[in-house]
Amino acid sequence: MINKKKDDNTINLSPSEPGLVLEEDQSFGPEDSAPAEKQGGGGSSNEEREFAEGEVLDAEEETSEAMSTELAILTGQLTAQEDGKGRIGDRLVEQGLISSDQLNVALQEQKLSGKLLGEALVSLGFIDAQVLTKFLAESSGFEVFDPKSTIIDSEALSHIDKKIAQKYKILPVSIENKVALVAMADPYDVVAMDTLRNYLPKGVSIKQMVTTPSILSDAIDAAYGYASNVTEILKELEKVEGTPELADLTEEEAYSHPIVRLVNGLLFDAVKQGASDLHFEPEENFIRLRYRIDGVLFTAQTMHKQHWNAISQRLKIMANLNIADKLAPQDGRIDMNIGGRLVDFRVSSLPTVHGENIVLRVLDKQSSIMPLGRLGFSEENLAKISRAQERPEGIIIVTGPTGSGKSTSLYSMLNEINTVDVNIQTLEDPVEYSVPMIRQTAIREGILDFADGIRALLRQDPDIIFVGEIRDGVTGNMALKAAMTGHQVYTTLHTNDSFGALPRLFDLGLKPGMVAGAIIAVFAQRLVRKLCPDCKKEHTPSAEECRIMGVDPASPPTIYKAKEGGCQSCAGNGYKGRTAIVEILSFDEEMDDMVANNATKADIKAKAVEKGFKSLKDDGILKVLDGVTSLEALAKVVDVKK
């Protein structure tokens, strides 16, 4: 620790670490400034909060203090003189955002007009207000609010009325998991924060995003000016004649356009309901929108066909697709901030006889990585996973069809071992979720394939490599080589069960002698629907069902079935959410020898069972007996009769 006491102009405006969620009970003390004083620009009242003589600070605190000072300049609390010889100006010059001549002119202007440095730079046209906000936000740790890629939750909006929003320059973006995300022009405005706290439900903490006052003011007008609720917009559209033209809209016009708001509302709803896919399906006379939730498609909306041209055009504009081409299949992506979460939609369009069918796959980058323990694995399987992960070199393969949750499990496993002392690098197609501290590289057709990618990765001194998929022999051999040279390799294969992985690798041209010893474990996974705990019905299994479960029909256990028609908490489905069932084939020396000696699948299986292997079906039956799922749901994902 070093004493970092600085000159008298040093001001600590930040009540806590920037970027930190401020808790409800965080007190700000009576000396906090009133807005009138702050708008004066002098920031005099804030000076009372300078560090006490001799106060010891560590280096980190000093940095965050400097950063909050920078942000304060933009937000009108400080003048550049108080910043200590224009540090921000210098940083802007260093980063090439303005030239040093421009800085000098702005400093002159600032002296003459009494404007703030940030204001002066913007009004002279030297820097775009948004660029400046981004620069300041990045250095302070707050996220930048971008109205163009953010969908405002109408529910969050309902807590604050427009007058209050305008007066305090606050815009509620979302409320989720007891955290309200709020766009603010001045994230350190304690009066605005106190006001927010009064209006928001009890126990909700506030996370600020920053933007410039003018962007915020437009966003407030847009958010409060028009309906954002899907039902209301659809009603509004009934009154609209013909198809409104979207392609020529300016950004300002797009805000208010009903089709733009409709599409935003639909995307928001889908993500909020936990949909993994949105299907926009044009029929002869109407458009059907279906959401896939927990692996099953539901009709979410039907809309009048006359709007399809505009809706599809809007989706294609958002995904950067060619709107003029309606005959070729296209794919693209949309990045959106929904309820404070970054969501990436993979968009694909395919012409059908009734028009373009558009499907959006939802990749929720932030919510998808769950601790392994919460994926529904049994204690026994968790122990097997952790034993596999302890082996420093070799391949861990996860198999299963698309939508079996294998990516989720792989990311969770990687996250389990993601510490500062290991270097984890990935090759993915595409990068599905971004994980802090893991270096992720996307495969790009014609530029970087998996095999070359592994070669390049090996030169980066990795400990652990994740190769998205083994699709060919070259990739397979590279992965084996990596595994045999001291790396732990994670990958996926398309096979039905764990035993299918070996013949699949041999089909790709890998030699049994090389495969043996290189594989740590093979996982097979499926997702099975969970019974709604609020309405599941007790059921005494029939003799046949007892036989399937391997229990004595003379004393049948109580299992559960889904209730026909469900209840309110499961939206009438009888099921709610999904859980993983898994089989783990672990290899040891004895098994390796069998593989090297070309043992049959049946022999390997028999040996594995002898060593305690449990199949997907076995794992599923345990979940049936536990009342987590039903035999009917299990039969949909594995062959229970086998």
Ligand SMILES: [Zn+2]
């Ligand atoms: Zn229910």
